[in-house]
Amino acid sequence: MTVDNRRAQGAFFFESFFLLVISPVQSLITNTLDAVSETYNHYFMLVDVARENDRLQAEMEALLRENKRLQEEVRRLERIGHLGEYAATSDEKSLLATVIGRDATQWVKTVYIDKGTRDGVQENLAVVTNAGIVGHVTQAGPNSSKVLLLVDRRSAIDSLFMESRVPGVVVGLGADLCEMKYVPVTAEVKAGDWVLSSGIGGVFPKGLVVGRVLSVVKSKQGLFQEIQLAPGADFARLEEVLVLLP
Amino acid sequence: MATLVIFFYGVVLFAVQTTLVPKAAVSGVVPDLALIATVYCAFTLSFSRGLFAGFLLGFAQDCLSGVMLGVNTISKSLIAHIFCQLKGKIIVEGPIPVFVFMFLASLCDGVVFYISSLMLLPNPLSPEKFFGGLPVYALYNAVLGPVLVMAFDRNFKWWAGRLKAS
Numbered sequence: 001m002t003v004d005n006r007r008a009q010g011a012f013f014f015e016s017f018f019l020l021v022i023s024p025v026q027s028l029i030t031n032t033l034d035a036v037s038e039t040y041n042h043y044f045m046l047v048d049v050a051r052e053n054d055r056l057q058a059e060m061e062a063l064l065r066e067n068k069r070l071q072e073e074v075r076r077l078e079r080i081g082h083l084g085e086y087a088a089t090s091d092e093k094s095l096l097a098t099v100i101g102r103d104a105t106q107w108v109k110t111v112y113i114d115k116g117t118r119d120g121v122q123e124n125l126a127v128v129t130n131a132g133i134v135g136h137v138t139q140a141g142p143n144s145s146k147v148l149l150l151v152d153r154r155s156a157i158d159s160l161f162m163e164s165r166v167p168g169v170v171v172g173l174g175a176d177l178c179e180m181k182y183v184p185v186t187a188e189v190k191a192g193d194w195v196l197s198s199g200i201g202g203v204f205p206k207g208l209v210v211g212r213v214l215s216v217v218k219s220k221q222g223l224f225q226e227i228q229l230a231p232g233a234d235f236a237r238l239e240e241v242l243v244l245l246p
Numbered sequence: 247m248a249t250l251v252i253f254f255y256g257v258v259l260f261a262v263q264t265t266l267v268p269k270a271a272v273s274g275v276v277p278d279l280a281l282i283a284t285v286y287c288a289f290t291l292s293f294s295r296g297l298f299a300g301f302l303l304g305f306a307q308d309c310l311s312g313v314m315l316g317v318n319t320i321s322k323s324l325i326a327h328i329f330c331q332l333k334g335k336i337i338v339e340g341p342i343p344v345f346v347f348m349f350l351a352s353l354c355d356g357v358v359f360y361i362s363s364l365m366l367l368p369n370p371l372s373p374e375k376f377f378g379g380l381p382v383y384a385l386y387n388a389v390l391g392p393v394l395v396m397a398f399d400r401n402f403k404w405w406a407g408r409l410k411a412s
Contacts, residue, residue, distance in 0.1 A: 100265070101261075101264035101265050102264055102265070102268040103264070103310075103311050103312055103313075104260060104263050104264050104280070104306075104307045104310035104311040105278065105307060105311045105313050105318060105359075106275060106276055106278060106383055107313060107359050107363075107371075108311060108312045108313045109312070110311065110312030112264065138312060146312060148312050152312065153363075153367060153369045153370070153371065154312075154367060154368075154369065156369075171369055173375075174371060174375065175274060175375070176274070
């Protein structure tokens with residue numbers, strides 16, 4: 001048995017009519033459904049995307065922070081490395097300390113370090129960096145100490161020129177410079193000469209870098225030269241220092 | 247409670263002074279938060295309390311500084327005394343009077359330190375350098391003064407309200 005479904009004629013009139021009437025409604029419903037479905041799906045997808053975005057943003061920020069921290073750590077280790085190299089080549093026993101604060105007034109040059117008597121720090125111990133003398137401990141508390149910087153006006157270090165071995169006393173000028181006093185006019189001193197600690201006084205061991213001569217003025221009447229020094233240590237960027245233990 | 251609050255503010259003030267403030271140095275000159283606080287206390291508190299606050303702030307500053315012990319105590323007490331006397335005669339309201347008084351207080355503070363250094367230090371400050379830097383110091387305090395005084399004032403009122411309520 002076979003069924004013959006062929007149609008000899010075109011679409012039946014009512015068929016066409018209903019198709020014509022219903023198709024816009026069908027389209028409207030279908031499109032609306034599609035739109036609702038799409039919005040629904042996208043909404044939930046977007047919520048997920050937004051969540052994912054927030055998570056990635058937070059992750060990125062955390063990684064950036066971590067990156068900065070590690071960069072800072074690398075720099076700190078580099079600085080400590082320089083100090084460590086210096087400490088290894090030096091005969092002195094030393095203790096690494098971090099500068100945690102500066103003086104509470106405008107007029108004097110002192111810093112605070114994070115090591116105190118509990119770590120073996122005492123008064124009158126020398127504080128240095130690999131670049132030169134920083135100052136000496138004037139007050140030692142249990143956990144922190146006060147260091148009078150080389151550039152303070154009350155600081156005085158018996159020193160000598162590396163080449164000529166002429167002695168003098170280096171005093172701070174209160175700013176970022178020092179002055180070497182009591183160098184006779186007859187002594188041969190020129191800009192660029194290195195000045196070292198003489199070891200006299202007992203606070204600073206002999207041979208530590210104090211600074212470098214910036215300018216020399218020889219007055220005709222005076223007995224001594226006026227010598228300005230640039231300190232070896234960089235006081236503007238002082239972060240880690242070595243305390244030379246007894 | 248009030249004592250604890252004041253102590254807490256003192257600790258914060260000096261912690262900021264010794265750590266953050268040096269980073270805001272302008273050609274080596276840093277503002278003096280203790281001085282600003284002294285002037286504020288002198289104008290806000292009663293005569294005896296203002297004077298005592300000046301003394302305490304100066305003493306704490308001396309303890310946290312390598313300066314000759316007592317210099318800041320004297321200068322801050324003196325400034326507190328002057329401004330406690332003045333507040334009965336002058337109304338200090340708005341940023342401009344605060345600016346002017348901070349400037350004058352800074353000059354007074356500097357001069358006291360300079361005279362003390364001349365008398366006590368073996369290697370005193372050179373007058374050119376000192377008087378060259380003093381106007382910058384005074385100006386810095388004067389600019390910062392009105393902002394900090396406003397901040398202190400708001401905090402003070404907030405705490406006063408809370409303490410009264412409790």
